[in-house]
Amino acid sequence: MDHPETAERAAALHRQAVAAQREGRVREAVALFQQALALRKDVDIYLDFGGLLAGLSQWGPAGAVYAAALKLAPDSPDAHYGVALSHHAQGRPAEAEPHYRAVLAGCPGLGAVWNNLGVALQEQGRPAEAETAYREALRHQPEDAGTWKNLAVALDSLCRTDEAEAAYRAALSRNPEHAVSLNNLGGLVLAAGRPDEAWRIGCRMVALNPADRNGWMLLGNAAHAAGRRGEAVRASAVAVRLAPDDPAPRHNLANALAAAGRRDEAVAEYRAVLGLQPDSPAAVDLAMELLGQHDMAGALALLRGALARHPDHVLAWRILGQTLAGALRPDAALDALRRAVALDPGDPAGWEDLAAAATLADRVAPSIEALRRVRRLSPAYNPALAQLVQQQRHACDWRDLPALEGDLIGRMRAGALGVPPFGLLAVHTTPADQRAAAERWARQKARGVPAVARPAVAGDGRLRIGYLSADFHEHATAYLMAELLERHDRMRFAVTAYSTGIDDGSPMRRRLTAAVERFVDLRDRSDRDAAQAIAADGIDILVDLKGYTAFARTAILAARPAPVQVNWLGYPGTMGADFIDVILADAATIPPGEESFYSEAVVRLPHCYQPNDRHRAIAERTPSRADCGLPEDGFVFCCFNSPYKLTPALFDVWARLLRAVPGSVLWLYAGNPLVAGNLRREAVARGVAPERLVFAPPRPLAEHLARHRRADLFLDTLPYNAHTTASDALWTGLPVVTCRGATFAGRVAASLLETVGLPELVTDSPAAYEVLALGLARDPARLAGLKARLVAARTASPLFDGDRFARDLEDAYRAIWQRFAPAGDPR
Incomplete structure (x- = not known):
C-alpha cells in the first residue's frame, strides 16, 4: 500500500503536470508526469501522460505508457484506445484492431472508434468488414463527413462505384469543402468516363484552395481525358509549380505534353520524374516516347531497367515485346510477350501482341492459338477475327475457316470497324465490300493526322516522282520495280525512293539505291517527320507501293506530303482514302464501268499495270x-x-x-x-x-x-x-x-x-x-x-519490255499531273 504522503505527493505532481500541459510547458509537463509515476503507478497518471505523448505524435513512448496503464486496468477503455491509436499510428493496424474492439465491447456507441476500426480493417485489405464498421459509425455520427468519405473508399475498393459515388456526395453534403472527398469523387467520375463533371469538381477544388496541387492535377487529368490538350498541359504545369518535388504531377504533365505532340518536352518531364523516383512507372512512358523518336536503344535500356526492378510489370513486358518485334527480333519479342500473358492471361491485348510477334516470326501455330485466346476473351473484337482468318489461311487450316470467313464478312457488311482490308482480298468479297472496308480503315488511319506544310521548292522543270515503300530490298515488289527505276527518263523526271523498310545489305538493295537519283531511308523517322521530309523535297507525285499490306506507313500519306498521291502495284484494290488521288490499273484489272468501286480516279496503262524486270537471272543449272x-x-x-x-x-x-x-x-x-x-x-x-x-x-x-x-x-x-x-x-x-x-x-x-x-x-x-x-x-x-x-x-x-513500260508510265504521270496539279503550276 502506498504511503499517504507519497500518494499525495504523486497526486500533486500529477496536477502540476496537467497544468503545465495546459499552459504549453510541454517539457516541464513530461518531467512532472515522470516524477509522479516514479512515486506511484497510477492508471490516471498513465492515461494523462499517454495523452500528452500522443498529442506530440510520440507514438512509441505513448504506446508504452498506455500499455502500462492497461496492465494496471485491463478493462480500461481509455487504455485500450490509447494502445490502439499507438499501434495504428505506427502502421500496425492488425495489432490495433483487437484494442478497438475491446473499447467497443464496453462502449458500443462510440462512432469515432467504429470509424477507426473501419480504417484499420481497410488497411488490412478487408473492405467488406470495414464497410460494416463505417456504417455502424455513421449510425452514431451520421453528420461526420470523414466517415462518409471512408465508407466511399471501402465501397470503391469493393467495385461498388455507384454506391461509392453516393457516399462521397453524402460527405460533401455534410461538408461542401471536404477536399479529400472532392478529389476522390473527381477521380471516380473521371474513371467512369465523365471528364466534364470531373473538370467542374476540379474547378471547385481550385476555387476553395488555389494552392492545392490535387485540384490542379484533377483539372489536368480531366482535360487530358476530354482531349483538351492545351488545358491539360496548363493545369498540369500549375500542379508542378506548386509541388516541384512531387513526381505525380510531373508524370501527369509529361503525359499531357506527350498527348499534345510536344515530344521533346514530354521526354524532359519523364526524365525529371525518374530523377525524383527512379522506380516510377514513368520509365515505361518515357520508353514509349523514345520509341516515337525512334530511339530504340534508349527505350530498350529503360524497359530492361524497369523490369529488373519490377519483374512483374506487365505493361513493360508488353512494350518490350512490341519494341523487339519492331526491331525485327521476333523470337526475343515472343519471349517477352509470353511473360506478359503469363502475368496477365486475361488481357486480350497481350495475346494480340503475342500473335503479331508470332506472325512476324513465321510461327503460325502460336499465332493462331493466341488469336483464338483473344477471340475467347473478346468475341466482338474484329481485328482478332480478321487476323485469325488470315493466319489459318496461311496454315491452310480450313477446318472451321468457312464459318470464320462468313462471320468476318457479315461483320464487315454490318459496318464493323477494325477489319483490315487486305485480309478481305483473299476472301470471296465484292468490289463494293472492299471499298466499304477500305474507307472505314482509311478514316481510322487518318484520324488525328494533321496535314504537313508543303513549302515552295524551286524545281528544274522535271516532274518530281517519289516512290514510298518498305520493300526496297529482296522482295517481290523490288523484283518487279528494279528495271523500271533504272529506265526512268532522267531528263524529264526526278525520281526519289523513300524507304521505310529494312536495309538487308543485299545486291537488290544496292541495285535499287543506284537506280534512282535520290534514295532516302525513312525507317527511323516518325510518320510526321517522314511526311515533312517528303514535303520539303517538293515531290509532285508520291506513289505508294504498299497500300494496306504489312509494314505500310499509311499515316505518312494521310499527312498529304505531296499534292498528288497514287496507289500502285503493292495493293490490288482501292485504298478508300481521300488522301489518295489515283489508282494505276489496266483494262483487265479494272474494266471500264467499274470506276465506282474505287475512291481513287482510275488511270489505266495501255498494257499490263505490272512492270517486270527482264534482267531477272535464272540459274543456269536446272535442278533434277x-x-x-x-x-x-x-x-x-x-x-x-x-x-x-x-x-x-x-x-x-x-x-x-x-x-x-x-x-x-x-x-x-x-x-x-x-x-x-x-x-x-x-x-x-x-x-x-x-x-x-x-x-x-x-x-x-x-x-x-x-x-x-x-x-x-x-x-x-x-x-x-x-x-x-x-x-x-x-x-x-x-x-x-x-x-x-x-x-x-x-x-x-x-x-x-x-x-x-x-x-x-x-x-x-x-x-x-x-x-x-x-x-x-x-x-x-x-x-x-x-x-x-x-x-x-x-x-x-x-x-x-522495260523501255515501253517506263514510257507508258511516264505518260500516265504527265496526264495525272495535268489533271491534278495545283493551279498555276507550269509543268
Whole structure:
C-alpha cells in the first residue's frame, strides 16, 4: 500500500503536470508526469501522460505508457484506445484492431472508434468488414463527413462505384469543402468516363484552395481525358509549380505534353520524374516516347531497367515485346510477350501482341492459338477475327475457316470497324465490300493526322516522282520495280525512293539505291517527320507501293506530303482514302464501268499495270526432279503462290485434276511445316494419296526460277490470283491457267496473260478453268506450243519490255499531273 504522503505527493505532481500541459510547458509537463509515476503507478497518471505523448505524435513512448496503464486496468477503455491509436499510428493496424474492439465491447456507441476500426480493417485489405464498421459509425455520427468519405473508399475498393459515388456526395453534403472527398469523387467520375463533371469538381477544388496541387492535377487529368490538350498541359504545369518535388504531377504533365505532340518536352518531364523516383512507372512512358523518336536503344535500356526492378510489370513486358518485334527480333519479342500473358492471361491485348510477334516470326501455330485466346476473351473484337482468318489461311487450316470467313464478312457488311482490308482480298468479297472496308480503315488511319506544310521548292522543270515503300530490298515488289527505276527518263523526271523498310545489305538493295537519283531511308523517322521530309523535297507525285499490306506507313500519306498521291502495284484494290488521288490499273484489272468501286480516279496503262524486270537471272543449272522431290515421271501441276491464296473450293478442283491425270503430282510452295500437313490431310479427304503433293521450300530467286523448268503447268488461285509468281512463271516459260475473278486481286493473272499474248489461258469460270487445265495436261503438243510462244514473248511482248513500260508510265504521270496539279503550276 502506498504511503499517504507519497500518494499525495504523486497526486500533486500529477496536477502540476496537467497544468503545465495546459499552459504549453510541454517539457516541464513530461518531467512532472515522470516524477509522479516514479512515486506511484497510477492508471490516471498513465492515461494523462499517454495523452500528452500522443498529442506530440510520440507514438512509441505513448504506446508504452498506455500499455502500462492497461496492465494496471485491463478493462480500461481509455487504455485500450490509447494502445490502439499507438499501434495504428505506427502502421500496425492488425495489432490495433483487437484494442478497438475491446473499447467497443464496453462502449458500443462510440462512432469515432467504429470509424477507426473501419480504417484499420481497410488497411488490412478487408473492405467488406470495414464497410460494416463505417456504417455502424455513421449510425452514431451520421453528420461526420470523414466517415462518409471512408465508407466511399471501402465501397470503391469493393467495385461498388455507384454506391461509392453516393457516399462521397453524402460527405460533401455534410461538408461542401471536404477536399479529400472532392478529389476522390473527381477521380471516380473521371474513371467512369465523365471528364466534364470531373473538370467542374476540379474547378471547385481550385476555387476553395488555389494552392492545392490535387485540384490542379484533377483539372489536368480531366482535360487530358476530354482531349483538351492545351488545358491539360496548363493545369498540369500549375500542379508542378506548386509541388516541384512531387513526381505525380510531373508524370501527369509529361503525359499531357506527350498527348499534345510536344515530344521533346514530354521526354524532359519523364526524365525529371525518374530523377525524383527512379522506380516510377514513368520509365515505361518515357520508353514509349523514345520509341516515337525512334530511339530504340534508349527505350530498350529503360524497359530492361524497369523490369529488373519490377519483374512483374506487365505493361513493360508488353512494350518490350512490341519494341523487339519492331526491331525485327521476333523470337526475343515472343519471349517477352509470353511473360506478359503469363502475368496477365486475361488481357486480350497481350495475346494480340503475342500473335503479331508470332506472325512476324513465321510461327503460325502460336499465332493462331493466341488469336483464338483473344477471340475467347473478346468475341466482338474484329481485328482478332480478321487476323485469325488470315493466319489459318496461311496454315491452310480450313477446318472451321468457312464459318470464320462468313462471320468476318457479315461483320464487315454490318459496318464493323477494325477489319483490315487486305485480309478481305483473299476472301470471296465484292468490289463494293472492299471499298466499304477500305474507307472505314482509311478514316481510322487518318484520324488525328494533321496535314504537313508543303513549302515552295524551286524545281528544274522535271516532274518530281517519289516512290514510298518498305520493300526496297529482296522482295517481290523490288523484283518487279528494279528495271523500271533504272529506265526512268532522267531528263524529264526526278525520281526519289523513300524507304521505310529494312536495309538487308543485299545486291537488290544496292541495285535499287543506284537506280534512282535520290534514295532516302525513312525507317527511323516518325510518320510526321517522314511526311515533312517528303514535303520539303517538293515531290509532285508520291506513289505508294504498299497500300494496306504489312509494314505500310499509311499515316505518312494521310499527312498529304505531296499534292498528288497514287496507289500502285503493292495493293490490288482501292485504298478508300481521300488522301489518295489515283489508282494505276489496266483494262483487265479494272474494266471500264467499274470506276465506282474505287475512291481513287482510275488511270489505266495501255498494257499490263505490272512492270517486270527482264534482267531477272535464272540459274543456269536446272535442278533434277529428284533434287526437287518430284517423281521421275508424271505430269507436274504446280502453284508457287503463298498458301493463304489457296481455298477449299480450288483444292477440290486440283484434287479432281490429280485423280484424272494418272501419275501426276501437285507441286506447291510451303515455307511453313503446318501447310504440308494440313494440305496432305485435305488431299486424303478428297481421295488423293498424300505423296502426290510435293512441297517446295524457299530458295534464292535465281534457283527458284530455275526449278520452274521442272513443272508442266502453273495452276492459278482464286479469288486472289498469282501476281509476281505468275510473272515468274511466264518469264521462265511456264504456262499459267487462270480464272478471271470479280475483283482487282483476281484479275492480275488475266492481265499478264493477255499482255504476254496468251489470252486463251484465261477462263471465266471454275468449271472452264478445270476443263482447260485437264485438256492441257492431256495434250503435250498444245502445251509445248504455248511454251514456245512464251520463249518468243520474252523479247517480243510488252510484258517484258522495260523501255515501253517506263514510257507508258511516264505518260500516265504527265496526264495525272495535268489533271491534278495545283493551279498555276507550269509543268
